[in-house]
Amino acid sequence: MTKTIADAAGHGIRHDGVMPTYVAFLRAINLGAVRKFAKEDIRRVVESLGFTDVETHINTGNVRFTTAMRSRPKIEKALEDAFAADRGFDVPTMVFTAAEIAEIAREAAELSAARPGLQRHYVYLLKEELPPDVVASVEALATPVGGMVVRGRVAHALLGPGYDAGSVDPLGAAKLLGVATNRNLTVIAAIAAKWS
Template sequence: MPTYIAFLRAINLGPTRKFPKDAIIAAVESVGFTAVATHIASGNVRFQTPLRSRAKIERMLEQAFLADRGFDVPTIVFEASEFAALAAEAAALTAERPGLARHYVYLLKNELDAETVARVEAAASDAGEMIVRGRAAHALLREGYQEGVVDPLGAAKLLGVGTNRNLNVVTTIAAKWC
């Protein structure tokens, strides 16, 4: 049975978007998915299902999360082998750029069109660069980028529905679940 990894966007932020790990597991199991596990409290969940349609899986999870929490939880799903390849590519991008201050991986619901990819990648500056590969956009930030700024390259706003994780979380999840 295929293993999938879902990334939940905008949970456990502030007092009104709480979604404890046990509640996430229960909601995922409520739609019939099995072997459910979470990693840290930022909305990373592994599960198995015989379903093959990523869009259908995302819809089912989003409906279950809305029913459980009462608010929308955008959900981005990857098949485990797809995520393993994404994590390996992320590690390689960092290795090719010694001295990076941060590497954030934006996990996208949908691939970007070529024009948007060009606009995102053109946002490179002294602060760093963004490289798009499939449903992942890598924010590769150099020393001196402005910490605390949500989008230091001004490109994340172009990515559509997605959520980000730092390189450590991406590689840890891949090692643990892929």
């Protein structure tokens, strides 16, 4: 039986010596002419750190890997430093374990199922968990066409008919979320099915 222990930062590390699998989400790449970062280059940079089992999913900055590193903040910093050195621009990166991604996808599916008629469901992946007062402010942004639900380092934008499809932040929540990136529910579900 595999045991999981918690490191000093509270992250689960398998006691049987098997390295845990992580998924990193890169923010603001491949959106314009100057922030290009192809999947093959992401994979190459991640492998250059000694991380193994590296695989990418579509071209929006989603990469799976294993590493013996045990601290999520240290993994994020190693990736961000390597990405910046390779690209010449900062690439904020949010890291989750594969098990966390499975739970995020499960919870996202439940939230969507409880709200028939949703037009869009965006999953914001946060660098840090929000303080309770900020969570309350984010969730208070609800309008007749949508609202936000925050769970740990994840915020769900649940948008019904009539939301402004041309807006990248139709509820005005992004400024409250700190460093974050988002993916739609379809991408999160596909990543969970593929990598967790």
